Amino acid sequence: MMEKSSDERLMKQLAAGEMKAASLLYDRHHRHVYNYFVRMTRDSDASRDLTQNVFLKVIRYANSWRDDKVFLPWLFRIARNIMVDHFRGAQRFYQLEDEPEIILRDKEDAVRSSELNEAVGFLMEAMAKLPPGYRELIELNRFQGFSYKEIALTTDSSENTVRVRTFRAIQKLKEIYAQMIVD
Amino acid sequence: MNCKEINILLPEFMDGKLDSRQQQEVREHMEGCPHCSRELQEMQGFLSFLGKVPEVEVPADMAEEFALMMEAAENRSKGHVRFLPTWTKIAAAVVFVAGTFLMGYLSGVYKGNSVQQQMASDLSAQKQQLLLASLRDYTGPQKIEAVYTVSNTMEVSNDLVDALVNTMNRDKNANVRLAAIMALSGMIEKDGRVKEELIRSLAIQEDPLLQISLIQVLTEKGIREARQPIENITNNEKTDAHVKAFAKDMIKAII
Structure with a gap:
């Protein structure tokens, strides 16, 4: 069986220009990032765009990847920066009251x-x-x-x-x- | 440790993340402290409940949308690379041979400036024809390279715009058509016809990636005449949902 590459290894590959690594990282983590945004913002439409934006930034910032970094904290730093930017203008983040339009999926039936x-x-x-x-x-x-x-x-x-x-x-x-x- | 310090460690205690010494210390404290013991029970129940919170379902087409975005980003970044394919070396050889002949010809027989300019102009035209021919004769990746090289090398002329417009609207390969869109987008300010051709192409392209690219180019350049054709795309029931959503956003944000 082929050994699963670590996130950090995939980032190294992405930094070397292998775009397939970005797809693998997306497949592994986009659900977590989307969930983070939905629970933080209670806005599923915005969460979708913010999530896509996070992974486009992962690709854009891949060149600055260093071997001593740990992927998940790095990924979520990008996510929280994007969230802060998204809400900064309207200062909406602190005023969110709308009911979330989200579909919940059980971990176990x-x-x-x-x-x-x-x-x-x-x-x-x-x-x-x-x-x-x-x-x-x-x-x-x-x-x-x-x-x-x-x-x-x-x-x-x-x-x-x-x-x-x-x-x-x-x-x-x-x-x-x-x-x-x-x- | 006092009660307050012990309580702060409770989540890690329950997750089994304390080292064995701390784990033991918390356990011993619990045995002699009914208050903390009750706190532990409550915390256990609550954290167990948090653990049962279901995951939020991700929209079904999100991964597909990202793949499309990645493809567009990749193509855009390729647009910044200057290619030097094999055929340009051939073209360079032709130019070199012709140039060598020209130099000898000029030094041996004619020395007038007007003749020199005429010959240089002929040579440039010959080179341009060779470059344009590449847009007809090459296929696939070579052709993409040809589009970029042509747009980087040649002066903007009717012939060049014709060749790129033809490629944008008719080439069988979507990536080649995309390369032509990107090349033409760099010529909008230099030739008024380019803008019209890009707008006209909105009604021709059916591939979502190409529609998105055209919409992006036209809206980012703030071309107001593109508004109606873009709205036509959004109102067309056959248009892909991603393209519609993208078009709506871009019209709002940019034009």
């Missing part, structure tokens, strides 16, 4: 239930009420599975700051969610 869907709906509303910085920590740590070290690399922060802030973000989300259930 067995977990699908109307109760879960309702609970997830509440959770997404609770997420939207979190300050964007906290929302991002929840997104990266709980949904994207980033370690604190990877988040620190992505957000230009220290591992310990990420540890403390992620804990606070989870606590805050838990509080908002519990309040919504009670109401």
